[in-house]
Amino acid sequence: KNTIIVKDEL
Amino acid sequence: MNIFRLSGDLSHLLAVIILVLKIWTTRSCAGISGKSQILFAIVYVTRYLDLVTTFVSVYNTSMKVIFIGASFATIYLMYSKFKATYDHNHDSFRIEFLLAPTVILALLINQKFTVLEVLWTFSIYLESVAILPQLFMVSKTGEAESITSHYLFALGSYRGLYLLNWIYRYYAEDHYELIAIVSGIVQTVLYCDFFYLYITKVLKGKKLQLPA
Numbered sequence: 001k002n003t004i005i006v007k008d009e010l
Numbered sequence: 011m012n013i014f015r016l017s018g019d020l021s022h023l024l025a026v027i028i029l030v031l032k033i034w035t036t037r038s039c040a041g042i043s044g045k046s047q048i049l050f051a052i053v054y055v056t057r058y059l060d061l062v063t064t065f066v067s068v069y070n071t072s073m074k075v076i077f078i079g080a081s082f083a084t085i086y087l088m089y090s091k092f093k094a095t096y097d098h099n100h101d102s103f104r105i106e107f108l109l110a111p112t113v114i115l116a117l118l119i120n121q122k123f124t125v126l127e128v129l130w131t132f133s134i135y136l137e138s139v140a141i142l143p144q145l146f147m148v149s150k151t152g153e154a155e156s157i158t159s160h161y162l163f164a165l166g167s168y169r170g171l172y173l174l175n176w177i178y179r180y181y182a183e184d185h186y187e188l189i190a191i192v193s194g195i196v197q198t199v200l201y202c203d204f205f206y207l208y209i210t211k212v213l214k215g216k217k218l219q220l221p222a
């Protein structure tokens with residue numbers, strides 16, 4: 001599973 | 011962007027707008043916890059520090075700016091413009107009991123030990139409990155105006171809708187973020203009692219009044 005941090009949420 | 015995420019954001023947006031408009035039009039912040047509003051301002055500032063480091067989209071940037079702006083506007087209205095209407099006596103929750111544990115937790119449990127990442131994590135933890143002073147105030151006075159209930163309902167629904175968004179993203183995009191998910195569940199659970207009262211009372215045209 002991809003757990004890379006992508007902070008695209010609010 | 012999926013429908014759950016979009017409805018969550020719109021619900022969040024609606025909540026902050028309802029609050030500013032309520033205070034502005036009634037010229038009063040009676041029944042609103044200034045402490046919760048201070049905690050939300052801390053949440054937005056510490057989470058959206060990435061406004062200056064990363065660009066995601068115009069949508070993303072605008073929403074972040076609106077949340078920070080509305081939050082500071084609310085604090086200005088409560089602590090300056092309509093200060094006289096602020097109900098100090100009932101807003102007696104000690105916020106250090108929320109700040110200290112969330113700071114410590116963010117330092118201990120995070121994805122990466124960097125300043126931005128720890129602050130982001132802290133803001134996620136703090137947001138999950140930031141409504142407690144407000145809920146405490148409602149339970150202390152035993153009631154809430156209907157407009158305050160609508161605000162709380164919209165604000166509570168937002169993270170609940172995000173939970174659906176995370177379930178969707180887990181299956182559709184193989185994407186998940188455990189810290190946000192666990193905190194989001196805590197946050198939504200804290201509203202359950204209120205949701206029950208909102209549905210059984212406010213939606214039937216009655217005032218939100220707690221049983222004595």
